[in-house]
Amino acid sequence: MELFGIFFAAFLINNILLIRFIALCSFFGVSTKIDTSVGMSLAVIFVMTISSAVSWVIFHFVLAPFHLEFLRTATFILTIASLVQLEELYMKKTIPALYRAMGIYLPLITTNCAILAVAFLAIDYRFNFVQSMVYSIGVSAGYSLAIVLFAYIRERMALAPIPKWFQGYPIAFITAALMSLAFLGFTNMFGL
Amino acid sequence: MIRENPVLRLMIGLCPVLAVSNNAVNALSMSVAVAFVLICSNFVVAAIRKIVPDEIRIPIFIIVISTFVTISDYVMYAYFQELHHALGVFVPLIVVNCIILGRAEAFAYRNPVLSSLLDGVGMSLGFALALVSIGVIRELLGAGSVFGIQLFSPVVAATIMILPPGAFITIGILMAALNKFENKVQ
Numbered sequence: 587m588e589l590f591g592i593f594f595a596a597f598l599i600n601n602i603l604l605i606r607f608i609a610l611c612s613f614f615g616v617s618t619k620i621d622t623s624v625g626m627s628l629a630v631i632f633v634m635t636i637s638s639a640v641s642w643v644i645f646h647f648v649l650a651p652f653h654l655e656f657l658r659t660a661t662f663i664l665t666i667a668s669l670v671q672l673e674e675l676y677m678k679k680t681i682p683a684l685y686r687a688m689g690i691y692l693p694l695i696t697t698n699c700a701i702l703a704v705a706f707l708a709i710d711y712r713f714n715f716v717q718s719m720v721y722s723i724g725v726s727a728g729y730s731l732a733i734v735l736f737a738y739i740r741e742r743m744a745l746a747p748i749p750k751w752f753q754g755y756p757i758a759f760i761t762a763a764l765m766s767l768a769f770l771g772f773t774n775m776f777g778l
Numbered sequence: 779m780i781r782e783n784p785v786l787r788l789m790i791g792l793c794p795v796l797a798v799s800n801n802a803v804n805a806l807s808m809s810v811a812v813a814f815v816l817i818c819s820n821f822v823v824a825a826i827r828k829i830v831p832d833e834i835r836i837p838i839f840i841i842v843i844s845t846f847v848t849i850s851d852y853v854m855y856a857y858f859q860e861l862h863h864a865l866g867v868f869v870p871l872i873v874v875n876c877i878i879l880g881r882a883e884a885f886a887y888r889n890p891v892l893s894s895l896l897d898g899v900g901m902s903l904g905f906a907l908a909l910v911s912i913g914v915i916r917e918l919l920g921a922g923s924v925f926g927i928q929l930f931s932p933v934v935a936a937t938i939m940i941l942p943p944g945a946f947i948t949i950g951i952l953m954a955a956l957n958k959f960e961n962k963v964q
Contacts, residue, residue, distance in 0.1 A: 607797035660844040759950030
């Protein structure tokens with residue numbers, strides 16, 4: 587039940603894109619087409635789970651015993667950057683189909699702040715290993731849900747008559763506001 | 779500052795803008811933190827640009843930036859605990875803020891120290907301008923106050939402005955207004 591609570595809170599109630607406002611650059615950048623948003627979601631789910639596992643282990647077994655917690659910002663970002671490179675090489679060799687689906691989004695993900703934020707938040711909330719795994723899966727599922735829904739809306743919006751000054755990004759922001767309003771409806775669900 | 783405004787024009791560095799702009803004080807302190815990191819890292823990158831090998835410049839930039847981010851994180855934690863709590867994870871996240879790495883790569887790495895410093899100042903002013911104006915608008919409409927000073931009693935229905943959706947609405951309308959303004963100038 588506790589794990590379900592963590593998952594649900596990360597997935598809907600504190601949706602990383604619409605409520606927490608993390609990783610918005612990618613939210614607006616890759617959501618113009620459904621294909622690209624699906625590719626990005628796959629890459630996020632994959633990288634986020636692995637990198638939060640690795641950064642949890644590094645923090646608790648390398649940084650904490652030596653009282654080097656103040657190095658965590660530098661350590662995590664370098665870990666994630668090198669991890670992304672490793673994953674890219676590995677996937678190219680072993681799972682070329684998935685690699686093609688993710689395409690150019692895999693290298694781009696180093697600058698996706700969601701990955702780094704989840705690594706930090708899992709430490710700040712004092713999660714144990716299993717909890718932080720469930721948390722990162724919940725966050726990445728929430729990310730995928732929001733960005734794919736948003737891409738569907740934006741594809742429709744391309745055909746709609748929109749006032750001249752609002753074309754492009756302004757109307758995208760207004761749309762995001764309405765989606766965010768809908769996600770606020772999940773607040774306090776199950777007493778979370 | 780306005781034409782190449784990092785937030786409203788170039789669409790970079792968005793996350794902190796939306797997240798911490800629910801009142802003017804948070805917005806201002808976030809801009810100060812970003813300005814500190816941006817100016818210092820521009821300065822250091824410009825100073826060491828001759829001795830940095832081209833192939834590994836990005837990791838080196840990241841280490842320089844994260845040093846300054848850690849400094850500002852810990853200074854804030856030591857002297858402004860409440861603020862540190864309000865800004866939360868967004869202070870360490872300055873390290874992946876595209877504005878800072880972007881300026882290091884696009885400007886400081888190619889230019890001497892003084893002009894990189896000035897570039898840092900100009901970019902941070904543009905960032906602060908966008909962030910603080912969004913913060914002021916949201917706080918004024920949502921809570922009826924500016925920088926914590928109560929001006930009128932808030933309308934209950936307008937509380938939405940300090941909740942997450944308000945950020946999206948404000949920035950969307952600001953951008954549309956900027957589009958219109960620019961069109962008129964031309």
